Amino acid sequence: MIALSLAEIAEIVGGQPHDIPDPSVQVTGPVVIDSRQVAAGSLFVAFAGENVDGHDYAQRAFEAGAVAVLAARPVGVPAIVVDDVQAALGALARDVVGRLGTEVVALTGSSGKTSTKDLIAQVLQRHAPTVFTPGSLNNEIGLPLTALTATAETRHLVLEMGARGVGHIRYLTGLTPPTIGLVLNVGSAHIGEFGGKEQIALAKGELVESLPESGCAVLNADDPLVRAMASRTKARVLLFGEAADADVRAENVRLTDAGQPSFSLLTPSGCGDVTLRLYGEHHVSNALAAAAVAHELGMSADEIARALSEAGSLSRWRMEVTERPDGVTVVNDAYNANPESMRAALRALAAMGEASRARGGRTWAVLGPMAELGDDSLAEHDAVGRLAVRLNVSKLVAVGGREASWLQLGAYNEGSWGEESVHVSDAQAAVDLLRSELRPGDVVLVKASRSIGLERVALALLEGAAEGEVAAR
Numbered sequence: 134m135i136a137l138s139l140a141e142i143a144e145i146v147g148g149q150p151h152d153i154p155d156p157s158v159q160v161t162g163p164v165v166i167d168s169r170q171v172a173a174g175s176l177f178v179a180f181a182g183e184n185v186d187g188h189d190y191a192q193r194a195f196e197a198g199a200v201a202v203l204a205a206r207p208v209g210v211p212a213i214v215v216d217d218v219q220a221a222l223g224a225l226a227r228d229v230v231g232r233l234g235t236e237v238v239a240l241t242g243s244s245g246k247t248s249t250k251d252l253i254a255q256v257l258q259r260h261a262p263t264v265f266t267p268g269s270l271n272n273e274i275g276l277p278l279t280a281l282t283a284t285a286e287t288r289h290l291v292l293e294m295g296a297r298g299v300g301h302i303r304y305l306t307g308l309t310p311p312t313i314g315l316v317l318n319v320g321s322a323h324i325g326e327f328g329g330k331e332q333i334a335l336a337k338g339e340l341v342e343s344l345p346e347s348g349c350a351v352l353n354a355d356d357p358l359v360r361a362m363a364s365r366t367k368a369r370v371l372l373f374g375e376a377a378d379a380d381v382r383a384e385n386v387r388l389t390d391a392g393q394p395s396f397s398l399l400t401p402s403g404c405g406d407v408t409l410r411l412y413g414e415h416h417v418s419n420a421l422a423a424a425a426v427a428h429e430l431g432m433s434a435d436e437i438a439r440a441l442s443e444a445g446s447l448s449r450w451r452m453e454v455t456e457r458p459d460g461v462t463v464v465n466d467a468y469n470a471n472p473e474s475m476r477a478a479l480r481a482l483a484a485m486g487e488a489s490r491a492r493g494g495r496t497w498a499v500l501g502p503m504a505e506l507g508d509d510s511l512a513e514h515d516a517v518g519r520l521a522v523r524l525n526v527s528k529l530v531a532v533g534g535r536e537a538s539w540l541q542l543g544a545y546n547e548g549s550w551g552e553e554s555v556h557v558s559d560a561q562a563a564v565d566l567l568r569s570e571l572r573p574g575d576v577v578l579v580k581a582s583r584s585i586g587l588e589r590v591a592l593a594l595l596e597g598a599a600e601g602e603v604a605a606r
């Protein structure tokens with residue numbers, strides 16, 4: 134964090150100093166919530182979680198070099214005591230970002246936030262020093278912690294914003310008010326918790342409502358619910374997508390034999406050719422979104438196209454493609470799943486299968502449950518099972534309980550009988566089946582909601598294959 138004295142911090146967060154002999158001592162190190170991450174000069178933020186209470190680690194944090202603890206009660210070492218630790222952390226982030234005057238780019242959407250944020254960061258880094266959300270830390274704690282890593286050199290702060298309900302994005306935009314707000318899509322992620330797509334659109338649109346008149350709302354022209362958000366903002370609107378009226382567009386979109394999208398990028402300032410290192414056509418939309426943000430920040434189409442073509446995947450288990458020495462390709466997309474991302478991944482698998490079929494290879498979709506779909510769960514699992522058959526995926530392995538049986542039944546009803554679709558009870562059973570069946574040239578997609586931990590299947594299939602070519606990182 135930028136250097137601030139304990140007296141200044143206490144004032145910003147409205148807290149009471151306790152056991153602080155010298156309030157002029159400065160916090161100069163990182164602000165952390167895990168005592169194991171404390172470094173010299175840190176501020177340790179004590180949260181009381183379900184299983185662990187950070188206050189119990191205050192002493193340890195102090196001994197490890199923390200200057201003080203932000204806490205809900207005195208802890209026997211220097212502390213700034215507040216009523217609400219989360220609100221205090223937010224207030225500190227807001228103040229620091231305000232002091233720095235950093236340009237905040239915020240993005241939200243149902244699918245692809247992390248993938249797009251990583252693309253934006255890699256493109257903007259070429260332009261000016263950029264700080265961005267690590268991984269998917271997009272909530273009321275991860276967001277301020279990320280913002281607090283910005284320094285005086287930081288020009289762009291790129292923040293992923295997640296929402297599980299109405300009001301969540303409004304809260305986050307209050308902490309780090311963005312000048313550029315990007316909405317990717319409105320899909321079905323967490324639809325059960327939200328209570329419908331309109332509710333999701335309502336929640337995601339809070340991002341553009343927060344923008345100032347001088348700001349820019351970057352909206353997906355291909356998603357009607359996102360496009361409609363133009364009426365909810367004072368800011369200028371920049372549209373991206375494949376629609377003819379989009380400001381930032383793609384033409385000649387195709388997938389290479391390896392499943393990587395290639396397209397001509399058109400921006401108001403020119404055009405350039407892009408071939409992504411990421412897999413799956415859904416990344417075209419993500420790349421256009423990133424291009425629109427970079428264009429808004431003054432980068433040329435040529436520069437953007439080059440940066441996009443060189444950008445890799447920074448976050449794990451998202452369409453992570455590894456070819457084993459024996460010629461089996463494993464696509465680990467087990468980070469998470471919802472109906473849109475399942476469809477996107479299946480389409481990518483089908484494209485990769487085109488090339489492998491020529492070599493006698495087959496495509497395998499090893500799919501598990503999609504969580505939090507509420508009343509739509511049966512229909513959505515059924516539809517994914519059917520899509521696997523329509524896309525001519527050679528084998529569907531549905532893993533898990535009731536939802537997996539719906540996946541398999543969908544495939545069965547679409548015409549995938551016999552051994553073409555199977556239902557197994559757990560990850561180990563899937564691994565056993567695949568180990569005995571896979572042969573060179575096969576491509577295996579592994580995907581399910583995070584809570585299922587299906588990456589275990591992909592990792593087991595890759596055990597001992599470390600020398601295999603890692604195609605994307």
Ligand SMILES: Nc1ncnc2c1ncn2[C@@H]1O[C@H](COP(=O)(O)OP(=O)(O)OP(=O)(O)O)[C@@H](O)[C@H]1O
Pocket residue numbers: 242243244245246247248249269271295317318322415416418419451452466468469470473474475477478
């Ligand atoms: N534009 C897109 N449309 C549909 N699916 C996508 C899109 N972009 C990425 N995906 C897929 O969605 C899944 C999640 O991707 P990513 O982690 O980028 O999304 P996220 O919105 O950050 O998710 P979370 O809500 O878990 O933070 C991955 O399986 C990825 O392949």
Ligand SMILES: [Mg+2]
Pocket residue numbers: 246247248268269271293
């Ligand atoms: Mg994410």
